[in-house]
Amino acid sequence: MQAVTEDEQYDVVVVGLGPGGEALATATAKAGLRVLAVDRHLVGGECPYYGCIPSKMMVRAADTLAEAGRAAELAGEVSVVPSWTPVARRVSEQATAGWDDTVAVERLESAGATVVHGIGRLAGPGRVEVERPDGGTLRAAAARGVVLNPGTRPAAPPVDGLAGTPYWTNRDALQATELPGSLVVLGGGPIGCELAQVFARFGVRVTIVQHGDRLVPADEPEASALLADVLVGEGLRVMTGAEATSVSYADGTFTIGLGSGETLTADRLLVAAGRTPNLDDLGLETVGLDPTARTLDVDDRMRVQDGLWAIGDVTGKGAFTHVSMYQSGIAQRDLLGDDGPPASYHALPHVTFTDPEVAAVGLTEQQARDAGLAVRVGSTPLEQSSRGFTHGPGARGLVKVVEDADRGVLVGATVVGPAGGEIIGALAVAVHAGVPVEVLRSMIYAYPTFHRAIETAIGDLS
Numbered sequence: 376m377q378a379v380t381e382d383e384q385y386d387v388v389v390v391g392l393g394p395g396g397e398a399l400a401t402a403t404a405k406a407g408l409r410v411l412a413v414d415r416h417l418v419g420g421e422c423p424y425y426g427c428i429p430s431k432m433m434v435r436a437a438d439t440l441a442e443a444g445r446a447a448e449l450a451g452e453v454s455v456v457p458s459w460t461p462v463a464r465r466v467s468e469q470a471t472a473g474w475d476d477t478v479a480v481e482r483l484e485s486a487g488a489t490v491v492h493g494i495g496r497l498a499g500p501g502r503v504e505v506e507r508p509d510g511g512t513l514r515a516a517a518a519r520g521v522v523l524n525p526g527t528r529p530a531a532p533p534v535d536g537l538a539g540t541p542y543w544t545n546r547d548a549l550q551a552t553e554l555p556g557s558l559v560v561l562g563g564g565p566i567g568c569e570l571a572q573v574f575a576r577f578g579v580r581v582t583i584v585q586h587g588d589r590l591v592p593a594d595e596p597e598a599s600a601l602l603a604d605v606l607v608g609e610g611l612r613v614m615t616g617a618e619a620t621s622v623s624y625a626d627g628t629f630t631i632g633l634g635s636g637e638t639l640t641a642d643r644l645l646v647a648a649g650r651t652p653n654l655d656d657l658g659l660e661t662v663g664l665d666p667t668a669r670t671l672d673v674d675d676r677m678r679v680q681d682g683l684w685a686i687g688d689v690t691g692k693g694a695f696t697h698v699s700m701y702q703s704g705i706a707q708r709d710l711l712g713d714d715g716p717p718a719s720y721h722a723l724p725h726v727t728f729t730d731p732e733v734a735a736v737g738l739t740e741q742q743a744r745d746a747g748l749a750v751r752v753g754s755t756p757l758e759q760s761s762r763g764f765t766h767g768p769g770a771r772g773l774v775k776v777v778e779d780a781d782r783g784v785l786v787g788a789t790v791v792g793p794a795g796g797e798i799i800g801a802l803a804v805a806v807h808a809g810v811p812v813e814v815l816r817s818m819i820y821a822y823p824t825f826h827r828a829i830e831t832a833i834g835d836l837s
């Protein structure tokens with residue numbers, strides 16, 4: 376007769392430990408709740424091991440090479456022999472500890488949580504079953520509820536032949552210890568653009584094949600155009616409105632057939648064509664939810680239904696670590712019965728860490744027009760500011776602001792440029808707090824800074 380195992384009793388079960396899930400499990404355990412934290416792979420999720428952190432280490436390395444290349448014009452000859460070895464070493468040793476989460480597990484356990492590696496699936500309201508790597512099953516009941524933070528995986532576009540080839544996703548690219556001679560990047564979103572520029576700056580011949588009509592299509596068209604121009608200037612081939620229709624691999628070479636009839640060949644193919652939410656194997660059907668959905672609908676407290684919260688990429692509010700962490704704080708307060716403001720995304724910022732960085736907050740001009748607002752826009756090239764002039768090579772960029780003229784406040788802004796991700800901070804405050812444009816006009820902007828271009832863009836509002 377088969378033994379019937381009792382459910383282990385917890386207050387909270389967190390399934391998926393992306394940045395937000397890890398933080399929530401830590402905080403609720405520290406608050407004295409009995410917490411079960413479950414991840415099928417690495418505690419911390421995509422960001423520290425295959426996303427933000429290792430990719431930004433690579434960006435930092437590539438930017439260093441670019442600055443060295445600018446030295447001749449500014450300060451004299453510098454000779455650099457690019458090497459991927461220190462990059463791969465930094466990623467492996469400093470960022471990911473060899474893709475090992477022992478430290479993160481210990482940190483979570485010392486906060487008081489029970490940490491289990493395995494596949495967590497809902498098994499009815501307030502219940503989770505965990506399939507452990509050894510084949511065993513852990514059954515858990517969550518008195519207060521379950522928090523889902525399962526994240527996404529790289530999408531595999533339905534291109535003929537692709538599935539049978541050893542193509543790279545972000546995971547392979549970020550674990551690369553050697554560089555290919557040539558690389559085709561399928562997808563011109565943030566992942567595609569950041570990594571394409573990194574590899575190109577290390578001497579790889581890179582072609583970006585972008586389905587849509589421009590790069591980083593979530594951003595202002597001016598930002599897309601400027602970025603494409605810079606990348607082309609650095610020697611990348613940027614193909615927009617291009618569709619891969621077939622892929623094959625033989626003798627170490629990928630052959631990529633395009634809709635136009637052209638054929639590309641490369642040593643490596645990086646597929647960065649969007650993400651698939653990890654919702655299909657989560658037992659959602661056991662609580663009356665659709666496992667084929669692309670997102671989980673959440674309210675402004677991150678509740679999906681009674682006793683069930685969701686945070687991170689799967690909520691569809693923006694696939695960024697800062698969204699995961701923001702939502703984590705809100706769900707945590709809700710679970711602990713603490714007060715605090717509900718979720719609001721009107722001033723959500725994002726930064727694509729190309730050089731120049733492409734940063735934005737709030738609405739684009741088109742989104743503001745589509746929302747029926749009385750839109751005024753202002754913009755200015757960054758290289759024409761005093762700081763841009765003194766900066767010289769590498770100063771290309773722009774500041775664009777979008778005003779709701781009826782309310783006299785900014786509802787969106789974009790900064791492209793060196794440190795664009797830092798400059799956007801001032802505009803994020805303005806959009807978040809609804810600072811009147813008249814107040815922004817009356818401020819003193821330090822001279823000669825990049826952020827002083829904000830004043831010029833505001834002066835251009837019309």
Ligand SMILES: Cc1cc2nc3c(=O)[nH]c(=O)nc-3n(C[C@H](O)[C@H](O)[C@H](O)COP(=O)(O)OP(=O)(O)OC[C@H]3O[C@@H](n4cnc5c(N)ncnc54)[C@H](O)[C@@H]3O)c2cc1C
Nearest residue numbers: 391393415420421426427495525526687688694695696699
């Ligand atoms: C190359 C790259 C660069 C990026 N750069 C940036 C950046 O610069 N800035 C930024 O803000 N964002 C960046 N992102 C996005 C960022 O990584 C994600 O938005 C972030 O990780 C938050 O995701 P998440 O909280 O939804 O969960 P994830 O980080 O995706 O983690 C989900 C976790 O859930 C686990 N899991 C899934 N299903 C189950 C299950 N059934 N049972 C148990 N465990 C499960 C997974 O193993 C994983 O550990 C980048 C992403 C990539 C790929």
Ligand SMILES: NC(=O)c1ccc[n+]([C@@H]2O[C@H](COP(=O)([O-])OP(=O)(O)OC[C@H]3O[C@@H](n4cnc5c(N)ncnc54)[C@H](O)[C@@H]3O)[C@@H](O)[C@H]2O)c1
Nearest residue numbers: 532562563564565566567585586587647648649694726727
């Ligand atoms: N710096 C950052 O904050 C950062 C960096 C990387 C990723 N991310 C997050 O991760 C998410 C995923 O990034 P991503 O770049 O994979 O996805 P994405 O969805 O933003 O961009 C993918 C691009 O691929 C294109 N595409 C889709 N199918 C294609 C095909 N068959 N052939 C050619 N192109 C195709 C799309 O037009 C799209 O522009 C982003 O939306 C972002 O939220 C953030």
